[in-house]
Amino acid sequence: MKAWGSSNESAVTEFILLGFPEMHNFQKLLFVFFSFAYVLTVAGNLLIIIIIKTDSHLHRPMYLFLSNFAFIQIWYTTVTVPKLLSGFLVKTNKISIDACFAQCYFFFFLAGIENFLLAIMAYDRYLAICHPLHYTKIMTTTLCWSLLSGCWLGIFLGSLVPIIYLTKLNFCGANTINHFFCDVSPLLKLSCSDTSFLKSNFFSLMWVIIFSCLSLTMLSYINIIFVIMKIPSTVSRLKVFSTCGSHLTVVIIYYSAVIFSYVRPKERYSFQEDKMISVFYSILTPLLNPFIYCLRNKEVKLALLKITKRKFV
Template sequence: MDLENRTSVTEFILLGLSDDPELQPLLFAVFLTMYITTLIGNATIISIIRAECRLHTPMYFFLCNFSFVDICLTSVTVPKLLTNILFQKKTIHLIGCVAQLYFFLLFGNMESFLLGVMSFDRYVAICDPLHYTTVMSQNICIVLVGLSWVISAFHSLIYSVMASRLLYCGSNIIHHFFCDIPPLLKLSCSDTSTYEMVIFTEGSLVVMSPFVLIAISYGFIVFTLIKVPSDQGRWKAFSTCFSHLIVVTLFYGTDIFMYLRPSSSYSLDYDRVVSVMYTIVAPMLNPFIYSLRNKEVKDALKKAVCRPRV
């Protein structure tokens, strides 16, 4: 096969979640509802944090950024999914596919780094409260978020360039509802061993570094809380971490399953279900997890709802 034929595939077909015509209206309604809920929920969290002076603290600064990234992450995949369902036009150009992959990885990795930064914030607040305002100053918080953006952007660029350099000379059907590394590797007719090595080395380092920071932070937190004599004091301190732990479990549980395993073990049906969890369901649930478990956010929400209108 000559080079011209091997590089002839420049457009892909996203199969989506189901080919059953009878399911399309239901899928459209469900995912449109989830997308609108995600936008409203995260926008509400951002608005409350910005409007309430009591919430102008490092923890809520990171949560505000996290909600913004949630909106961006779900907006990378869901509008295209809804368009494909509604108009049954499932094609995507190679350039569009690479662009979607870039922004998906950018915002996905940003969530990972923000979760790591938020765990460090909880560590300082619980283990070294006297120096909290110094360690977690406004400038340091901005630097941490900015550095997270830079690392995520560079990491995403590596994978996007990698995907654009792969040869797609056979089928152009992507068994997924968006462009992601696993289905593209499976579709490529290139030798992907080098790319898989990059995923297991650089990818593991970037993805797992925040996870290691989270594990270390909570190790110190648990060690500190063990020495607290009062059960009530111990629970009060730990309750500030509970929402964060739920989000971490949901995020890393699906992330590790999807990416830190050989491409030969990918299962199309299971992977699409897991992808729905971390691209659509998790961003929708995160505002509720943080608001329902957080008294300060609930109080600010009640204050905003009950505020008299002029």
């Protein structure tokens, strides 16, 4: 089996994912930890989707975006964790070139949607807080689905370009990836082709996606903060801010890890360091999101209590 679009010079037909060899003595413990984290992530985000679908009071734009975000989180972690878990059970964790490229594509496809969803959710909070009288007229069902459809379709097509170029590279030497999933950086390092064009274009695309979404998010929150500061009552300020507190917490955690991983100077970090950061934003962040939204969002907590009472009382 050869890479998509590869020439006959490609000798590598599969890669070996190293995972965490430096923690060899803790493989069983890591398997239990990541298995538990994965189950909690899927269950927690699925619970959010069920709560929003079940409670009619949550059938609003804010929660439509949140349910989409929870859906993304489930698949985002599913792209990497099952293969990571299999590595703890076998001596050599192999992955075919095609599967590696597919994993790479879906990881960045879902990550791109996550960035845009965070920006859309921030814009929704901006409209609700800064323009409450016009909110329902602006944030219509049609606009909600248009934003979501544009987000999914745009990232789907945009993510294809760098992956197509990646599949045309030749891999004819070492096939060991010092990571727990097929990330672009270690793949470029292994290629025996000229990767300068793909490297510059891929990381330029990353910069555009990350900073355009972050800029829109920050702009929304700057306007929100200005409006909140004009409210005379401290209690009222806290009440208004609580409607976007959960989202802001997720934004800070997510972008702190992603920027540190993909935007800092590449020559100054090791893949070992990158792996640990990747664990944080690709596994731990999706795990924390359900707890953040459930514990900090009063409406979600109330909806959860209603469902619980309905089932057990």
